[in-house]
Amino acid sequence: MRFIQTFDLYPFLDTAVSLFAAFLFGTLIGAERQYRQRTAGLRTNVLVAVGAAAFVDLAQRIAGSEEAVRVISYVVSGIGFLGAGVIMKEGLNVRGLNTAATLWCSAAVGACAGTDMVAEGALLTVFVIAGNTLLRPLVNAIDRIPINEQKAEATYEVRVTARRDNAPALRELLVERLEQADYPVGDVEIADRGDETVDIVATLVSTAIDPKEIDAVTSGMEKEDGVRHATWEGSTAG
Structure with missing residues (x-):
């Protein structure tokens, strides 16, 4: 064997x-x-x-x-x-x-x-x-340490939910207001939500923001005709 x-x-x-x-x-x-x-x-x-x-x-x-x-x-x-x-x-x-x-x-x-x-x-x-x-x-x-948005490196997106027929004009307005606040936009996408509304998503070039300034932009967008909701979010980079 x-x-x-x-x-x-x-x-x-x-x-x-x-x-x-x-x-x-x-x-x-x-x-x-x-x-x-x-x-x-x-x-x-x-x-x-x-x-x-x-x-x-x-x-x-x-x-x-x-x-x-x-x-x-x-x-x-x-x-x-x-x-x-x-x-x-x-x-x-x-x-x-x-x-x-x-x-x-x-x-x-x-x-x-x-x-x-x-x-x-x-x-x-x-x-x-x-x-x-x-x-x-x-x-x-x-x-448990609070994150300082002004110092953290992250990717930030501003999202506006609006009626589909208002989307082109609101897209241009969103980009304009972000740039006026000194936040250049790297990309803007329009995603269909399926209920006569769309999401306008603007990705910022900046890796640090002042939350109050972005809040002011979203608050202003919510007052525009055709806008149902406006918000922003950030995802911390690895």
Whole structure:
């Protein structure tokens, strides 16, 4: 049997230690994700860590360290497809980035275990868990700090809801009033709402605004004939 010819006790035990370490470290990382009810929880992080360890260990046993390095590079790129599956976009918000990054780190932990760098894998596990737990109070504190619209880099849109037949004139008027307030317009779109009304959306070139000035523009537009509603919003840039 081929198995009898290829089986070697000491390399087998070495592989067992690597896979067990990857399983243990993946469990520690995944338990925190599971506790917070994230998309990729305990089992996913364990499987990512063990899978990465198995591929790297197999390559190292068959072809040596150089081939193991090559497999690690494939693991790094391949885990990106798995991470993309947990990222969801909801309007202007993106969810799942932290979970995807945790999967990426679990793969790194598994790669460390697969190359017999168990101590380094343990150290990385500590940092990953610390990043997901100890930094949470700091993140919450920062999120509670009010945003200064005059200093934040963001994309701003002014939206006017009006009757369809008034749209061309109101479009020109909106651009004119924004430019009079020293807010150049980068683009203007007219979107049909389906009930004889349209949305006139002007995207500003400016990355910082004075809310009072934009409020004055929208208030003035609401007084125009055919305008049902006028507002503005900003989305913070990454």
